[in-house]
Amino acid sequence: MTDSKKSRRPSGKRERLAAAAAQVLHTQGIAQTTLADIAQAAEVPVGNVYYYFKTKNQLVEAAIDAHAQTLRGLIGALDELPTPQDRLKALLNGWVEQRELTARYGCPTGTLASELDKRADGLDQSIAAVMKTLLAWAEQQFREMGRADARELAVALIAAYQGISLLTNTFRDPELMTTEARRLERWIDSLA
Amino acid sequence: MTDSKKSRRPSGKRERLAAAAAQVLHTQGIAQTTLADIAQAAEVPVGNVYYYFKTKNQLVEAAIDAHAQTLRGLIGALDELPTPQDRLKALLNGWVEQRELTARYGCPTGTLASELDKRADGLDQSIAAVMKTLLAWAEQQFREMGRADARELAVALIAAYQGISLLTNTFRDPELMTTEARRLERWIDSLA
Amino acid sequence: MTDSKKSRRPSGKRERLAAAAAQVLHTQGIAQTTLADIAQAAEVPVGNVYYYFKTKNQLVEAAIDAHAQTLRGLIGALDELPTPQDRLKALLNGWVEQRELTARYGCPTGTLASELDKRADGLDQSIAAVMKTLLAWAEQQFREMGRADARELAVALIAAYQGISLLTNTFRDPELMTTEARRLERWIDSLA
Amino acid sequence: MTDSKKSRRPSGKRERLAAAAAQVLHTQGIAQTTLADIAQAAEVPVGNVYYYFKTKNQLVEAAIDAHAQTLRGLIGALDELPTPQDRLKALLNGWVEQRELTARYGCPTGTLASELDKRADGLDQSIAAVMKTLLAWAEQQFREMGRADARELAVALIAAYQGISLLTNTFRDPELMTTEARRLERWIDSLA
DNA sequence: TATGAATGAGTCTTCATTCAT
DNA sequence: TATGAATGAAGACTCATTCAT
Numbered sequence: 001m002t003d004s005k006k007s008r009r010p011s012g013k014r015e016r017l018a019a020a021a022a023q024v025l026h027t028q029g030i031a032q033t034t035l036a037d038i039a040q041a042a043e044v045p046v047g048n049v050y051y052y053f054k055t056k057n058q059l060v061e062a063a064i065d066a067h068a069q070t071l072r073g074l075i076g077a078l079d080e081l082p083t084p085q086d087r088l089k090a091l092l093n094g095w096v097e098q099r100e101l102t103a104r105y106g107c108p109t110g111t112l113a114s115e116l117d118k119r120a121d122g123l124d125q126s127i128a129a130v131m132k133t134l135l136a137w138a139e140q141q142f143r144e145m146g147r148a149d150a151r152e153l154a155v156a157l158i159a160a161y162q163g164i165s166l167l168t169n170t171f172r173d174p175e176l177m178t179t180e181a182r183r184l185e186r187w188i189d190s191l192a
Numbered sequence: 193m194t195d196s197k198k199s200r201r202p203s204g205k206r207e208r209l210a211a212a213a214a215q216v217l218h219t220q221g222i223a224q225t226t227l228a229d230i231a232q233a234a235e236v237p238v239g240n241v242y243y244y245f246k247t248k249n250q251l252v253e254a255a256i257d258a259h260a261q262t263l264r265g266l267i268g269a270l271d272e273l274p275t276p277q278d279r280l281k282a283l284l285n286g287w288v289e290q291r292e293l294t295a296r297y298g299c300p301t302g303t304l305a306s307e308l309d310k311r312a313d314g315l316d317q318s319i320a321a322v323m324k325t326l327l328a329w330a331e332q333q334f335r336e337m338g339r340a341d342a343r344e345l346a347v348a349l350i351a352a353y354q355g356i357s358l359l360t361n362t363f364r365d366p367e368l369m370t371t372e373a374r375r376l377e378r379w380i381d382s383l384a
Numbered sequence: 385m386t387d388s389k390k391s392r393r394p395s396g397k398r399e400r401l402a403a404a405a406a407q408v409l410h411t412q413g414i415a416q417t418t419l420a421d422i423a424q425a426a427e428v429p430v431g432n433v434y435y436y437f438k439t440k441n442q443l444v445e446a447a448i449d450a451h452a453q454t455l456r457g458l459i460g461a462l463d464e465l466p467t468p469q470d471r472l473k474a475l476l477n478g479w480v481e482q483r484e485l486t487a488r489y490g491c492p493t494g495t496l497a498s499e500l501d502k503r504a505d506g507l508d509q510s511i512a513a514v515m516k517t518l519l520a521w522a523e524q525q526f527r528e529m530g531r532a533d534a535r536e537l538a539v540a541l542i543a544a545y546q547g548i549s550l551l552t553n554t555f556r557d558p559e560l561m562t563t564e565a566r567r568l569e570r571w572i573d574s575l576a
Numbered sequence: 577m578t579d580s581k582k583s584r585r586p587s588g589k590r591e592r593l594a595a596a597a598a599q600v601l602h603t604q605g606i607a608q609t610t611l612a613d614i615a616q617a618a619e620v621p622v623g624n625v626y627y628y629f630k631t632k633n634q635l636v637e638a639a640i641d642a643h644a645q646t647l648r649g650l651i652g653a654l655d656e657l658p659t660p661q662d663r664l665k666a667l668l669n670g671w672v673e674q675r676e677l678t679a680r681y682g683c684p685t686g687t688l689a690s691e692l693d694k695r696a697d698g699l700d701q702s703i704a705a706v707m708k709t710l711l712a713w714a715e716q717q718f719r720e721m722g723r724a725d726a727r728e729l730a731v732a733l734i735a736a737y738q739g740i741s742l743l744t745n746t747f748r749d750p751e752l753m754t755t756e757a758r759r760l761e762r763w764i765d766s767l768a
Numbered sequence: 769t770a771t772g773a774a775t776g777a778g779t780c781t782t783c784a785t786t787c788a789t
Numbered sequence: 790t791a792t793g794a795a796t797g798a799a800g801a802c803t804c805a806t807t808c809a810t
Contacts, residue, residue, distance in 0.1 A: 415607030498691070499607075539756060555707075563728055
């Protein structure tokens with residue numbers, strides 16, 4: 001999304017750092033995470049980090065990109081399914097499967113968005129783009145279902161997910177996710 | 193919830209600090225806010241802050257308490273209304289009225305919850321309590337509407353609010369809140 | 385030793401503060417003791433302390449004075465005894481009786497002397513004076529025993545006490561004091 | 577005793593810091609010494625200190641270690657001498673030679689022990705270990721002299737040193753050390 | 769005299785970022 | 790490329806001392 005792979009050397013440190021950043025930033029939060037934390041998680045010497053990322057913000061951006069890629073992968077997989085209903089329900093299933101992680105650390109995208117919003121840097125745009133991708137995909141599904149209010153429904157669905165992720169996390173109760181997903185499933189069925 | 197009001201002298205600095213904390217922490221986020229920021233907002237010399245709050249965490253807690261009190265006030269006002277439907281819709285109206293603020297800084301409770309979750313201190317319990325209050329109130333409304341699944345509905349409603357707040361904030365688009373609130377209104381009507 | 389009793393009002397706060405200072409400074413050390421600690425121990429509001437003592441140093445000085453007075457009292461009591469040997473041994477007994485306190489916090493005079501020496505203020509002179517008083521008294525006893533080297537013996541005796549206090553304290557072992565006191569007793573007997 | 581020498585690179589800053597800490601802490605006392613003082617004495621920028629020592633306490637510990645090493649060196653040198661009497665007297669000579677420094681700042685080990693005792697951290701154990709080393713060595717000498725009460729005599733000797741150091745320091749009179757050392761020499765001779 | 773409140777200078781500690789090799 | 794080391798700008802917190810009443 002930003003700069004593209006400094007070089008093709010197989011060291012893979014850049015990727016390792018991005019992955020480590022995505023993981024650590026999710027579990028610890030941006031403010032609570034130091035560069036050293038990420039470097040350590042990636043097993044890269046601190047000093048070396050700066051060869052790949054000029055600033056901490058760039059690492060955050062790389063983490064966002066990693067999340068974006070994960071999302072694209074997910075969407076790609078979902079798109080294999082035959083009907084939009086199938087795809088949306090599969091999305092719900094994915095959320096439910098991750099409920100334990102969500103209860104512990106919240107939705108990766110959502111928590112990042114929340115944190116980044118309070119900062120002056122332009123990173124909030126990057127995370128917004130990720131969110132927009134998901135939103136657009138959901139909208140597409142509802143449209144294929146013949147709904148004229150596809151956009152509104154998509155927003156409602158993603159909001160429901162973000163919101164229940166927050167509650168699941170706040171109360172450390174993964175079952176909240178399960179229950180809400182079931183409810184959303186019924187809701188989707190009712191829209192056809 | 194925690195305090196004990198040092199004294200009843202009219203200086204009101206403690207209250208001023210708590211209010212300033214609530215406001216500044218909401219707009220800047222906890223990590224980005226320095227004690228000096230809060231002190232300045234409250235027009236209190238930095239050193240003096242520590243006479244009222246022993247640590248930054250205590251200030252955060254005071255801010256949470258302030259939010260709790262605001263919430264109690266809101267609930268109190270809503271309870272004046274005749275039917276549960278009226279009350280829930282009035283709640284929605286309140287959210288819509290605040291949409292500009294939400295678009296700029298997110299839901300005060302939600303963003304706090306999100307931030308606090310990543311921290312080791314026990315503050316996440318305090319904010320969870322606030323959330324629980326709102327949840328319980330909503331559940332009560334749905335119950336009065338005769339719904340056996342009141343709890344689930346309450347969770348869905350609050351989740352919807354938290355989620356749309358996040359999106360509203362992420363996309364800086366207050367209209368998202370308006371649209372979703374209208375949708376929720378119809379949803380409430382459909383439950384009767 | 386310094387200024388003498390602001391007034392004769394019976395409040396006795398000044399004395400209470402001095403006593404509290406002596407006690408708290410002994411157990412916590414000067415640097416680790418805040419004015420608030422002393423005020424609290426004396427059950428005097430912090431702000432009020434300054435009516436009696438203009439600075440923390442003056443409180444320290446008052447504590448030293450308190451120790452000096454205790455010493456004078458002790459010497460007065462010892463002087464009731466018939467022979468210098470009796471008096472010196474009684475002194476030893478006193479040390480042994482205090483061994484538990486010494487093991488915990490060291491000799492009050494010695495630890496104060498040690499701490500004050502590192503400071504720029506003139507308080508080290510005050511504590512030196514206290515030490516000098518004890519030294520002079522011991523010298524007098526040895527002189528009465530007919531020793532020409534009374535001064536040297538006195539220094540040796542007090543040094544032995546200060547040193548064993550330090551070891552007793554460092555190793556938290558009150559028995560060190562007991563053993564050394566017994567040894568000093570034999571030594572005194574051998575000098576006659 | 578605790579360290580592990582970050583690396584063997586020749587910068588030697590760690591050692592310089594430890595040495596500076598040992599020296600400055602001895603002359604100024606722990607409480608009166610700021611990290612900046614030590615950094616300045618070692619000619620190291622303040623921020624850089626934390627690359628080597630995570631906290632002020634670790635610097636204090638390093639200083640203690642430095643003293644321990646000095647002591648081990650001293651003991652090693654003494655052990656070259658033929659008889660225990662020679663060794664003990666050489667120890668006394670060392671004390672006398674340092675009398676000026678002692679008069680100014682007290683015994684490094686003793687003053688540290690005194691200060692550390694009043695603190696909650698575990699540093700008092702470290703300094704106690706140093707003291708124990710010296711004590712054990714002295715005991716060994718007396719034992720080699722054939723004394724069954726070697727332990728008691730060792731305690732007496734070290735106590736005498738600590739005590740006379742305190743008096744020497746309190747009265748700023750280096751001659752006290754000289755006189756007492758001479759007396760102890762005679763005492764040692766009398767034990768054979 | 770009494771006292772809650774106020775003040776600000778000082779200290780430790782953290783960390784992103786840079787640099788020399 | 791790689792990396793240990795360096796740097797300095799913050800920020801939280803403490804506390805003696807002062808002040809208004």
